Amino acid sequence: MTTSANGRRRPPTIHDVAREAGVSRGTVSRFLNGGHYVSPAARRAVEAAIRKTGYVVNRHARSLSTGRSDSVAFLLTEPQEKFFEDPNFNVLLRGCTERLAQHDIPLLLMLAESDDDRRRLTRYITSGHVDGVLLLSNHSGDPVAAELHDAGIPLVVCGKPIGLGSKVSYVAAADREGAQEMVRHLLTGGRRRIGMVTGPLDMPGGPDRLAGYRDVLAEAGLPYDPALVVEGDFRRSGGERAARRLLAQAPDMDAVFVASDLMALGVVNVLQQAGRSVPGDITVGGFDDSPAATAIAPALTTMRQPFDRISAEMVRMLLAQIAGEDTAGVILPTELVVRDSA
Amino acid sequence: MTTSANGRRRPPTIHDVAREAGVSRGTVSRFLNGGHYVSPAARRAVEAAIRKTGYVVNRHARSLSTGRSDSVAFLLTEPQEKFFEDPNFNVLLRGCTERLAQHDIPLLLMLAESDDDRRRLTRYITSGHVDGVLLLSNHSGDPVAAELHDAGIPLVVCGKPIGLGSKVSYVAAADREGAQEMVRHLLTGGRRRIGMVTGPLDMPGGPDRLAGYRDVLAEAGLPYDPALVVEGDFRRSGGERAARRLLAQAPDMDAVFVASDLMALGVVNVLQQAGRSVPGDITVGGFDDSPAATAIAPALTTMRQPFDRISAEMVRMLLAQIAGEDTAGVILPTELVVRDSA
DNA sequence: CTGAAAGCGCTTACAG
DNA sequence: CTGAAAGCGCTTACAG
The missing domain is CATH 3.40.50.2300 (Response regulator)
Structure with a gap:
C-alpha cells in the first residue's frame, strides 16, 4: 500500500510491482496472464514483488483493455421470479456462485420483473457489462433467451427452453x-x-x-x-x-x-x-x-434433481462459450429417493 | 452500433456521440454526469445523438477514471450461509437487488464459506472492486464485519452485530x-x-x-x-x-x-x-x-419482520456511506400477525 | 458554457 | 524472453 498526499491509501499498481521487481510493466502483465515468455528469474522477482506490495489487479483497467468484463450475470426473468419462494432457486444460485468463484468470476444477480426491467437489463447485458448470462426463465413466451442469443451473448438456460429448439444451450434434468x-x-x-x-x-x-x-x-x-x-x-x-x-x-x-x-x-x-x-x-x-x-x-x-451438477454444468458450459467454444443441451439424470410417503 | 472490419459490433463510445452531436467528448461526459455546465442546445444535441447511436456508458472506463466501481457486494459469511435454506434470506436478497437496481447499481453475490474464501473476498473487496458491502453475518465470532469496517469499506450489517457496539452501521428488527x-x-x-x-x-x-x-x-x-x-x-x-x-x-x-x-x-x-x-x-x-x-x-x-423495509434501509444507508455520510444503527418495528396457531 | 488534454491501470502487438 | 509504447473509454481540472 502506498499512501498518497491526502492520507488515503492508494492500492499498488502494476507499476509499483514492476519497479519493485526491477522489470517492465509488460513483464508483470505477462506474468499475470499466464506467465508465458517470462524467465524464471523474472517470475521469481515478480512473485516476490507482488507479495511485498500486496498487489491486486485492477479489474476495471483490465476490462477496459481486454474488452472482457470477467463477470457473469445470473438473470431471473419475470415469470420465474415468482418462484423466489422455491428452495430450488437457492440451491442453483448458490451452486453457480461457488463454481464461478473457483474461477474468480463474480456473479451479478439480476431480476427482471417488469418489461422495463427486461429492456434495461437486456441493454445492460448486450453492452458488454458481463461476458455471459446464466438464465432462469422457462416460460415459453419469455423473449429474453431469444434476444440474448440473437445478440450473440454467451448464454446457458436452466431447463429446456420450450420453443427455442436446439438454438440455445441449456442444462436440464431428465x-x-x-x-x-x-x-x-x-x-x-x-x-x-x-x-x-x-x-x-x-x-x-x-x-x-x-x-x-x-x-x-x-x-x-x-x-x-x-x-x-x-x-x-x-x-x-x-x-x-x-x-x-x-x-x-x-x-x-x-x-x-x-x-x-x-x-x-x-x-x-x-x-x-x-x-x-x-x-x-x-x-x-x-x-x-x-x-x-x-x-x-x-x-x-x-x-x-442433481442441482449441484446442474449448476456446475451451467457454469462450465458458459465459460466454454465465453472461450469461444460451441455448447449444446445437456440432460442430467434424476434419482429416486424413497422416504415415507410412497 | 458501428461495425468494425472483422464484422463484430463495436459499441458506440462517447466519441461517437460527441461527433454525432457536434460537441466535444467533455461536453458529452458532463451531460452524462448530471448535466451541469451544459447549455440547453448542447443538451438536446447530445440527447439526440445518444438516442441515435444507442450509446451506453462503458462502466469499466468510467470506474477506471473515477475510482468508483458503482457496484455493491452482498456478502454472506460462513456461519450464515447455512441459513441459505432460510426463506428470509431470499426476501432480503431480492429486496436489496431491487433497490440497488433503482440506482442502476449491480449487486455482486459473494459467499464466504471457508476461511480461504473469507480472506480472498476481503482482499477482493478492500481492493476497491466494490464500493460497499451489505453483510449478512451475525455470529459474534465473525471477524468480517470488523475487518471491513477497519479497512474503511462502506458497510451495513443486517441484524445488530453482537460485540461491535455502535462501530458498525446495521439494520435490525425490534x-x-x-x-x-x-x-x-x-x-x-x-x-x-x-x-x-x-x-x-x-x-x-x-x-x-x-x-x-x-x-x-x-x-x-x-x-x-x-x-x-x-x-x-x-x-x-x-x-x-x-x-x-x-x-x-x-x-x-x-x-x-x-x-x-x-x-x-x-x-x-x-x-x-x-x-x-x-x-x-x-x-x-x-x-x-x-x-x-x-x-x-x-x-x-x-x-x-419488515424485510422490505430492512433491505430498503440497508441500501439507503450504504449509498449514504458511499456518498461520504455517516450512518448509525436503525431498528425497525415488527408487527403481530395473528393466524391460527395462537 | 466549452474544448483540449492528461490521466486512470491495464494488455498486447511490435521490435528487438 | 523483454521493454517501450499505443490504446482501451471514460472523467475532470484547467484555461478560456
Whole structure:
C-alpha cells in the first residue's frame, strides 16, 4: 500500500510491482496472464514483488483493455421470479456462485420483473457489462433467451427452453425419465388409480413429466384418465387447489405423482385434512428433493434433481462459450429417493 | 452500433456521440454526469445523438477514471450461509437487488464459506472492486464485519452485530419489543406455562428475543423457569429437537414462543406427533412471518419482520456511506400477525 | 458554457 | 524472453 498526499491509501499498481521487481510493466502483465515468455528469474522477482506490495489487479483497467468484463450475470426473468419462494432457486444460485468463484468470476444477480426491467437489463447485458448470462426463465413466451442469443451473448438456460429448439444451450434434468421412474415406483407399491399434478404446461418440467406419467401408464396397460390429471403452478397453494380437484374428480385415487415437492406439500396437506392418510390411503411422490421434501410428515418420496451438477454444468458450459467454444443441451439424470410417503 | 472490419459490433463510445452531436467528448461526459455546465442546445444535441447511436456508458472506463466501481457486494459469511435454506434470506436478497437496481447499481453475490474464501473476498473487496458491502453475518465470532469496517469499506450489517457496539452501521428488527408483544399475545390467550425456543445466543435475534420473553414474564408476575427454555439454531430440525426437550422437561407447557418460523415448523410437527393439538393444547407463536408461516396447518401466528423495509434501509444507508455520510444503527418495528396457531 | 488534454491501470502487438 | 509504447473509454481540472 502506498499512501498518497491526502492520507488515503492508494492500492499498488502494476507499476509499483514492476519497479519493485526491477522489470517492465509488460513483464508483470505477462506474468499475470499466464506467465508465458517470462524467465524464471523474472517470475521469481515478480512473485516476490507482488507479495511485498500486496498487489491486486485492477479489474476495471483490465476490462477496459481486454474488452472482457470477467463477470457473469445470473438473470431471473419475470415469470420465474415468482418462484423466489422455491428452495430450488437457492440451491442453483448458490451452486453457480461457488463454481464461478473457483474461477474468480463474480456473479451479478439480476431480476427482471417488469418489461422495463427486461429492456434495461437486456441493454445492460448486450453492452458488454458481463461476458455471459446464466438464465432462469422457462416460460415459453419469455423473449429474453431469444434476444440474448440473437445478440450473440454467451448464454446457458436452466431447463429446456420450450420453443427455442436446439438454438440455445441449456442444462436440464431428465424430466421424462424421472417421471417414469416415479410412476413405476408408485405402481410397484400396488397402486392402480394414480393421479398426477403437473407443472405449468408451458414450462419445462411441465409437459415432459406428464409425458413420463403417460408413458408408464401405457406401459402398464392402464388407461389414461383425464379426471386423474390436474395442472398445477409449481407453488404450494397450487398443489392444494389441485388436490381438492383430484379428490372431487377421482375419489378413488390411491396414489398421486406431483411434479414438484413444493406442490406436494400442499397436496399432502389437503389429503390429510380430507381424512386420507399418506401413504396408507394414498401414496404421494414428489419431484426435486428440495428441502421441502423433509419438511413434512410423512417425509416425501421424490425424484432428486442433481442441482449441484446442474449448476456446475451451467457454469462450465458458459465459460466454454465465453472461450469461444460451441455448447449444446445437456440432460442430467434424476434419482429416486424413497422416504415415507410412497 | 458501428461495425468494425472483422464484422463484430463495436459499441458506440462517447466519441461517437460527441461527433454525432457536434460537441466535444467533455461536453458529452458532463451531460452524462448530471448535466451541469451544459447549455440547453448542447443538451438536446447530445440527447439526440445518444438516442441515435444507442450509446451506453462503458462502466469499466468510467470506474477506471473515477475510482468508483458503482457496484455493491452482498456478502454472506460462513456461519450464515447455512441459513441459505432460510426463506428470509431470499426476501432480503431480492429486496436489496431491487433497490440497488433503482440506482442502476449491480449487486455482486459473494459467499464466504471457508476461511480461504473469507480472506480472498476481503482482499477482493478492500481492493476497491466494490464500493460497499451489505453483510449478512451475525455470529459474534465473525471477524468480517470488523475487518471491513477497519479497512474503511462502506458497510451495513443486517441484524445488530453482537460485540461491535455502535462501530458498525446495521439494520435490525425490534427483536426485544417484538418478542414482548408475542408473549403478551400468548398470555392474553390465557396461557401461563409459556415455553420458549430461542435462537443461537451468539446471534442477533438470540438474546434479544429471549430478553423480551423474560420481560413479559416478569411484567406478568410469572416465574422464569429454565426448564421452559431451550436454545435452538434457527433451523427446522433444531426446532424439532427443542420441542422434544421441552415436552420432556415441561410436560405441562401450554404455549410456546419460537424465535423463528422455520423452527416453529419443527416445533408444531413434533407437538402434533406427540398428540398435542395446536392451538388446542399448546399455542405456538413464531417470529419472521416467512413463507413458512403459512406452509403448515394450523397457519402460524407470528411477528412479522419488515424485510422490505430492512433491505430498503440497508441500501439507503450504504449509498449514504458511499456518498461520504455517516450512518448509525436503525431498528425497525415488527408487527403481530395473528393466524391460527395462537 | 466549452474544448483540449492528461490521466486512470491495464494488455498486447511490435521490435528487438 | 523483454521493454517501450499505443490504446482501451471514460472523467475532470484547467484555461478560456
